[in-house]
Amino acid sequence: MGVLLLLLTGTSLGADKPLHVGMTPAFLHDQHALLAVWRDYLQHRLKRPVEFVPRDRYRETMDLLQQRKLDFAWVCDYPYVAMGKEVKLLAVPVSQGKPIYRSYLIVPAKDTHTRSIADLKGAVFAYADPLSNTGYLVPRFAIKQAGYDLGTFFRRTFFTWSHRKAIEAVASGLAQGAAVDSYVWDSLSKVNPEIAAKTRVVKQSEPFGFPPFVANRSVSQADFDAMRAALLDMSKNPAGQALLAKLNLDGFIAGSPDLYKSVADMAALVGQP
């Protein structure tokens, strides 16, 4: 039956193998309706099935890539750097005209005295993910830079496994501070302004390369090119533009690994082995 259908559509068996795209909390990945539209868009462009594989933890997505169960993934820049040669840079999203983002240090809106991360000594702090650049590497780097002991600086820390939930943890008062992805915070303040309004951005970090789309090393050059073209073309047609608007992005560029050099340096200093 399946074979019959395939014959009728006149496409080859290889071309019909679905492409698996890993989705992570690098963006607001729980907007399920938006994801469904985006997937349909890509299927239409690529003329083959596309499956989104959402995971909350970067580690899981990285494992799936290593096990070659994913062809592509939208990950944070730290996992990209950490995976080294196992993945290739596919495309870099452009936000507010630049392929960069920052880490926001946020505190509850009621907290009006905190000026820097040093003021949060002894606080309860929410990290996004141990493999997140803006949500883990950046604050820890800042603490170390300031000369504190990472093991005792905060009274308690916990992982929320997503930037959005880290914002919620601060908004609810569970945590007295968190470091989050500027793109997620900006997007959330458009999609769900009441939650973002309960937090205050204390400090913005230096810019980093935007969380990239990566391709598994095992992906064929043809699929690589097709996917890259599909993403880069999004800003050139109305359907793509509508999607980009909802994603709070301007578009995609091919990008260069050099964008992520600062992340690699920082990881070498405070990151996990």
Place this chain on the structure above:
Amino acid sequence: MFFNLSLRYKLPLWGGLLIVITALTLSLSFMGQAYDDLKQDVLRSSEDLGLTMSRALFPLVLHDDVWPAFEMVSLPFQDGARANAMHAESLIVLDPNRRIYVSSHPERYPVLSDLTALGREFAYVDKELGALQAGETRVLEPPDSSRLFIAVPIISDGVTLGTLLAVHDTSTFWFRFLRLAGRALWITLIVLGVLLPINWYWGQSMTQPLSLLARHMETIHHQLPEALEPGIHECGDELGQLYKAFAEMVAQLKEKALLEKQMIQSERMAAVGRLTAGIAHEINNPLGGMFNAISTLKRHVSLDSVAQMTVSHLDRGLQQIRETVAALLVEAKLKNRDLTPQDFDDVRLLVTPEAHKKRIGLAWSISTGEPVPLPSTLVRQILINLLLNAIQAASDGGHVSLQAAMDGNNLLLRVENDGRTLTSEQMGTLFEPFSRFSEQGNGLGLWITYQIVQQLKGEIKAGADAGLTHFLVLLPLPGLKDENV
């Protein structure tokens, strides 16, 4: 004040008071029960949910997953959660040192804070939890507090990782309870709205006959109470018996009053009789002497014409005095023949000329037949007196009738006329001497008649009905009368 009120108000008011007290007592006991049930329900469901949640919390606490634990305990308080199924104010997860591991409201109950730092109530809870057996679920109610705590251990396989504390504000019970109580109040009001008017109506209809009776009884001091109209209360209950007794009492009082009146009358008549008899004797004695003197004067002294005329005047005057006195002193002449029907015819013959003068029709109905053993002269005198009186009283062209009949051992005579009826005042002094009701006659006719009837041991009564005045005479036959006595 209240105790002097009429039963018409007192009875319904008492009844109403009892109804209100009953309704309130029932409502209050129902509401008390409802409050307890409500509280137990809330506590039980909270405890059940707490037990389920504590099981799910165990692995999260074990792996130190603060965020998922927070998501779990704050789930019942999200906007979409249907009216907060646990009815709790907050959920708090405590670590084994009784510090806050995570809470549904971190702003109120911040992570890592000590229970003792959260106020008196929490200090109490901290102390109680310290004394708690491992694995025990407890409801803690701090004294003088509107809060209530349910402590459920987070335990698995005998290992306790902390405590789930559900904080309840009893004012939420109150809120739900007040809604219930409001409904109960409405039902009570509706029941009262139905029962009170029924009670009022019942009380009124119960006491209305009583107060009517009371009003009638009140008049008993000044006058005879009027008989109650029949049909007011004909039941056989106490009230009905009271009505019956009252009616009997009124009847007896009336009879007694009538008897008294008759007695007074006859006593007065007897007194008048004694008085007149005494006066008559006192007059008769000197009168006899005066007649003797006049007779002597006429026989033995020659008188001139003036003196003769004077003596003659004296004689006629004394004659008139004697006649009057004789009339007052009615004495039965017992040697007499019996009354025959012929006597009635004689009497008719005697009164007919008088009747003709006023064009009055005489109706005559005699059914005695055989001679009656009563002195004929006296009975004729009674008949003539009564008939002449009747003719005089009747209007011109009117009617007068006589009926005579035997009633057992009595002779009954009834004389009627259609003239003006007598007033009750006139009735009272009818048979007294010189009580003039007409311009003619000497006013002794009825007195004489009364005296005769008394001597014959009979009765005489006057009365009026249907525009006719009647005199009724009852004369017992002497021989038989003696036998009866």
